[in-house]
Amino acid sequence: MTQVRFEAMGCEIVVGGASVGSQDEIQRLFHSRDRCFSRFIDGSELNRVNAAAGRPIVVSPLFADTLQVALRACRETDGLVDPGLGAALLAAGYDRDFALLGGDPRPPRPAPAGRRPIFALGRVVRVPAGVQLDLNGVVKAIAVDDALALLAGEGFVSAGGDIAVRGELTVTLPGAGAVALQRGALATSGTTKRRWSRAGEPQHHLMDPRSGRPVDSPWSLVTACGATCVAADIAAKAGFLAGSDGPAWLDARGIPARFLDRDGAIRTNRAWDRNLRTAVACT
Amino acid sequence: MDTENGQGSSGRAPAGRAAALRAAHRRAIGAKAGLATLGTLVFGTAMVFAQRSYAGHTKDPATALEAPPQFVRVVKQDLLQAGVVGPAQAPPGAATAPS
Numbered sequence: 001m002t003q004v005r006f007e008a009m010g011c012e013i014v015v016g017g018a019s020v021g022s023q024d025e026i027q028r029l030f031h032s033r034d035r036c037f038s039r040f041i042d043g044s045e046l047n048r049v050n051a052a053a054g055r056p057i058v059v060s061p062l063f064a065d066t067l068q069v070a071l072r073a074c075r076e077t078d079g080l081v082d083p084g085l086g087a088a089l090l091a092a093g094y095d096r097d098f099a100l101l102g103g104d105p106r107p108p109r110p111a112p113a114g115r116r117p118i119f120a121l122g123r124v125v126r127v128p129a130g131v132q133l134d135l136n137g138v139v140k141a142i143a144v145d146d147a148l149a150l151l152a153g154e155g156f157v158s159a160g161g162d163i164a165v166r167g168e169l170t171v172t173l174p175g176a177g178a179v180a181l182q183r184g185a186l187a188t189s190g191t192t193k194r195r196w197s198r199a200g201e202p203q204h205h206l207m208d209p210r211s212g213r214p215v216d217s218p219w220s221l222v223t224a225c226g227a228t229c230v231a232a233d234i235a236a237k238a239g240f241l242a243g244s245d246g247p248a249w250l251d252a253r254g255i256p257a258r259f260l261d262r263d264g265a266i267r268t269n270r271a272w273d274r275n276l277r278t279a280v281a282c283t
Numbered sequence: 284m285d286t287e288n289g290q291g292s293s294g295r296a297p298a299g300r301a302a303a304l305r306a307a308h309r310r311a312i313g314a315k316a317g318l319a320t321l322g323t324l325v326f327g328t329a330m331v332f333a334q335r336s337y338a339g340h341t342k343d344p345a346t347a348l349e350a351p352p353q354f355v356r357v358v359k360q361d362l363l364q365a366g367v368v369g370p371a372q373a374p375p376g377a378a379t380a381p382s
Contacts, residue, residue, distance in 0.1 A: 160382025184366020227364035
């Protein structure tokens with residue numbers, strides 16, 4: 001299967017099975033989404049919306065649709081995966097492109113208080129004053145799903161390790177081992193990559209919506225399998241943010257997931273085990 | 284007089300007969316109409332009954348075999364749907380990792 005690699009959204013994109021025409025189209029798709037939703041590109045639509053916090057603003061159809069997905073994800077995860085945590089990320093020090101982040105002697109700023117509702121009706125959006133949107137995870141996952149739809153036949157799209165397939169693909173898992181992704185997508189969330197320090201205190205990008213601080217989770221990485229990359233990405237984040245309840249939380253929704261704890265021990269939930277057992281029984 | 288009476292009687296008799304014939308004609312028409320109506324009703328009833336009871340007839344308007352629209356709407360709105368994984372059968376083609 002032919003593969004093409006390029007950089008976008010601060011990570012490596014790998015596309016397998018794309019024709020030359022669809023390769024170009026997929027590259028354009030990722031770069032245009034990056035320009036629209038990046039917190040670190042001046043003039044991005046996300047920054048325009050965040051700058052207008054406190055008053056209503058008309059957004060593009062793409063932005064409105066993406067925000068609707070993020071708000072639905074927030075509802076379906078009982079508020080765990082919250083798109084309104086951009087200010088918390090800034091307070092923790094994630095205020096520039098991750099490649100430029102280093103150790104900073106300044107302590108993190110106090111976490112922004114409370115959760116306030118984001119208003120979105122059609123293309124009209126109002127972000128409450130003091131709230132900043134961060135749609136990065138959802139944007140990347142939607143881009144992967146949209147890119148996969150551009151493939152004519154079997155293939156896959158991976159963005160920084162979030163993988164969606166058409167057909168079957170063997171995927172290496174964090175820690176050790178591999179699994180056949182037979183339908184849907186696999187996404188991994190964790191704190192082993194996007195971490196930095198403030199005044200010697202470790203920080204990462206997965207924010208606890210209750211405290212507005214980087215979450216203290218027993219897991220270092222959570223991999224989830226969803227019907228789409230959006231589903232997999234949201235499930236992996238929710239599994240991580242739910243802490244020790246993560247396996248049961250995802251089991252209640254039938255999402256297969258695999259957890260790597262801080263000591264490197266691997267744990268899987270019942271849905272994951274059931275998937276593997278069923279596949280063995282059918283072969 | 285007799286002749287006149289006879290003539291008078293015979294003149295009234297055809298008139299009475301004609302009236303009786305008209306009345307009989309009306310009754311016959313009424314009876315025919317009644318029979319036709321009854322026949323139509325019986326035929327219609329038999330048709331409907333046949334349609335409702337004979338297995339080869341469609342009894343209700345055709346509907347698509349699909350889940351109720353409310354159920355479909357709720358399921359489609361659900362973002363968190365599971366994919367499928369299985370044991371690896373081939374060398375890895377990609378890796379999942381945090382981004």
